[in-house]
Amino acid sequence: MTLKNDVLEEIARIRDTGLREIEEATDAAVLETVRIRHLARKAPLSQILRGLGDLDPTERARIGQAANTTRRALEDALTEREAGFGPRVATAGVDPTRPGLRPARGHAHVLTQTEDRILSIFRGMGFAVARSRDIEDDYHNFEALNIPKGHSARDMQDTFFMSENIVLRTHTSPGQIRVMKSTPPPVRMVFPGRVYRRETEDASHLSEFHQVEVLYVDHGVTMKDLKGTLAYFARSLFGSDLDVRFRPSYFPFVEPGAEMDIECFQCRKRGCRICKQSGWIEILGSGMVHTWVLREVGYDPEAVSGYAAGMGVERIAMLRHGITDIRLFYENDLRFLTQF
């Protein structure tokens, strides 16, 4: 009896010690020593199991059962504990030196990216977007914008004619007329679109390019608003610390007219190749909507006033991205397109 109880007690002790040691093991090496101590061939538990054959059959059954249960318990605990020391992720086996398998990704054209950017700045200031036709009549492209036949400003934009009265729009300004003629004030809109001018093509001129027109007409809009809005736009696009200046300019459909320059972001006014040594870069033309135009679209210039502006998308994209040849936009070389 005594022998049997002693053995059973020892088995229980092995079990308790073993489980505690497994529990307390801090890494796989410690765990291995625990395994050797309790489950190796020379471990006490193994010796008990090996000695079972010498025992009395009744004792053999009870002791054998206790010893085997303990061994299994220790083995299970070890396996479980071992798993805890193993990799925490299932990707441990992959080879990190192999490249991934990338899905195809298309790129937005840098011109539409630039246009999107411009539009989103104005959208944030409450401007809606309107698109208008490329083929225009003389009235919307010229007459209604205070550029009658024979006007000197017609020289400024050499025009493609489809017939005496039908032209490819030379600017996005006809959109102003179309919107104002169909909408009572206030209007606050931007008009992106393609425009056409008869140009000798070179690194900075193409006969087709893109513009964004800006128009705001409401009660009490002043030149101060023009300056504030357009300067905010320029700083949003090119950098909030840049100096912006306005200087008088002439466009027949605005008066007073203003050209907006930004401080050259390359040389900071010191003069460089980008700003042609002037320290300033011309960004857009603008002005207060001419009273003549307001009357023409049926607005009352005594009651409302407004400003308009127009900018070249290619020019802005070229400045932002350091692109030196406007023709690159239309060559659509993927080695170019995928850079943006």
Added chain:
Amino acid sequence: MRFSLEWLRRYVDIDESPHRLAARLTMAGLPVDQVEAPAVIPPTVVVAKILDARPHPNADRLRVCRVDAGQGELTIVCGAPNARTGLYSPLATIGTTLPSGMTVKEAKIRGEKSQGMLCAEDELGLGTDHDGIIELEPAAPGTPVSEILGKGDTFFEVDVPSNRGDCLSHIGLAREIAALTGRPFRVPAVDVSESGKAIASAFQVTVENPDDCPRFTAHLIRDVTIGPSPEWLVKALESVGQRSINNVVDVSNFVLLETGQPSHAFDLDRIRTERIHVRLARAGEKLTTLDDVPRELSPEVLVITDGERAIAAAGVMGGADTEVHDGTTNILLEVACFKPERVLRGSRRLRLETDAALRFRRGVDPVGLIWAARRAVALFAEIAGGKVAPGMIDVVNPAILEPRTVSLRPARVGALLGEDVSTNDIEARLTAFGFKMPAKTNGVWPVSVPSWRRDVTEEVDLIEEVARHRGYDAIGERLYNASGVSAPIQPEELSRQDARQILRGFGFDEVVTRSLTEATQAVRAGLDESTVNANVVKLLEPPTRAEEGMRVTMIPDLLSVVARNLRHGQTDVRVFELGKTFHERAALATDVGLFKNTSADADLPVELTWLALASTGGEVPPSLERVSRPAGFQGFKGAIEGLLHARHIDAPKWRFYNGLRLVPEGALEVLSGSVSLGFAWEVSAKVREAWDIARPVYVAQLRFDLLPEENGKAPQYREPSRFPAVRRDLALVAPEGTHDAELKGWMASQAGASLVSIELFDEYRGKHIPPGRVGVGYSLTFRAMDRTLEEKEVDAAIAQIVSALAERGITRREG
């Protein structure tokens, strides 16, 4: 226009540096594009005399010069071929910093000491010459070279706005500078002594079209001697880039550059009559102009005639017959004012751009032209020795001499600028520009506009003058958002962004191609020639064949993009463009339905907005780094279906299209219900050959404006079923050509509401399938909202489908 600073100084004092003046003009609306100032030569560059020059012992091309630079002798090593004994040349002494930024140091050059540098033109910034050192006139050695060279004039290139014709002259710009700086403006006095018979008794002028020629003056100068111009005149003209011709022509050009007023000198003895008559040319009338080109006139051109034949194209160019020549003795000087539009037409018609025409188009000063005429006459007398006949002939429409009055309400200035401007300030600034400001009546100023400011016609023009004089910097900035909210993105804009984003997600790169094209491009892409020709909107005067008209299809442009990129070594090209095509309205009137008119402008051509796509099928070679994109036409078609799906078109219909419109015969048309959305096809071998593309290319054009708009409405939630789905595969044998979408429709109509999806997973032809038929495998998913479906319910649904399909000749495939 190019202006000379020295010339401007005849009329106004200019104290500021050229760059300050340029900045002032730029900020006043007369942008100075370029300032050409003479080089500043450092004072340590002095005159040196070469005492002797011997060859360098260790270098063939160098010489060792002993020079006298005023303060003793120096040794200079020099590479210039013209370095020789006795030559006077600029020497940059030790310590001089040259315009290039280089500082001259004492050096040993191939073993010989060099104590300075003898300079070529480019090294002093005086020019571009680098062939040898500058050869100076003898001068005392040691004299700073800046006292001898580099004291030249400064030039301004001013981009005069098209409304400021008055500034296309030195007097005009000087007047503006005086107004901006507050300095006095002075015009030289003109003194003409007259002798002989009065012009009125010798000559007559009549004007038939006073509208086109509101003022015409004539002066008569007798006994001139044609010869070279004096040096001051030659220099003045050359300084602004004009060549001296002879004294009479030069005077005319000088006065134009001085006053902006063109004039024309006729050889009086070559005018066959004693009169001048101004009228519109007759059809077929001819004139050989000064450039010896015979030109045919038209009634668009105003001409100066001798009563019988044209002797000059008014405002554009004189005639060769009556041109001043070496033997000319008597001159009739015409100084006139022509209507800008008439001169524009004349110059367009004759295809002649002249300095005179430019000035007339911009408008000349009808009052100031008298001074210009007297100026020219005085100069003829002075430098060509002419005798001026007393008086002048002046045919004038008196209305043009009346000063224009424009009303100005002082309060409007502040209201438009957003800044308070006092009435005193307004008055001072307008007065500075030459406006006359009589007393206000009822608070309104009847401002009198100077005769040279033809551009000022309205109150806002005066407000701009005030703002311009104050400077736009004096206006503050206000960022004021009246409604306080940003604009919601509009459905169309949202759709554009959305479609572009989806296609990029499918691996398509966005391109932007041009609208102007050659019509045959569309034909080369396989479109019907007569249809193309009926559609294309052509330019009246195309600059090149490649820009003869507007595109009627975007496919050729995309094919060009594909070809170019394959040529550059891309292995798979997938591109799209959101763009427009343009069509003659008459051509589309016959195309009912397909090209639904999208514009209300009935007189203008139709513009259609498309999403155009092109794709070469599949990556070559396949890659271990990129997911291979769906290849073949099915992959391309799938991208289109994916796009349509995103726009809530779940079951587009595809069919062969055999109309003769703007796609090649046999293209696939895709429809949503009965609305045609566009076309897709693989381009033929012939088209590929035309673009030199060796690989299959799939293209499509989808009517962007007919795709349902992203309307911004929030989609409404539908609860998914909590019960498990049952999947069944159904193998069928169908007649070849059975439409997948139709077959699915038949199955769906039989299965009841619990059939939630059908997907094609297999297609098989061959063994066990009779010819003319095809094996298709569909995977059907059943699921009910309210319960777990029982096997027998699904079995019953399948049986129902199978028996219904059997009636259509589609059988279940056994085994």
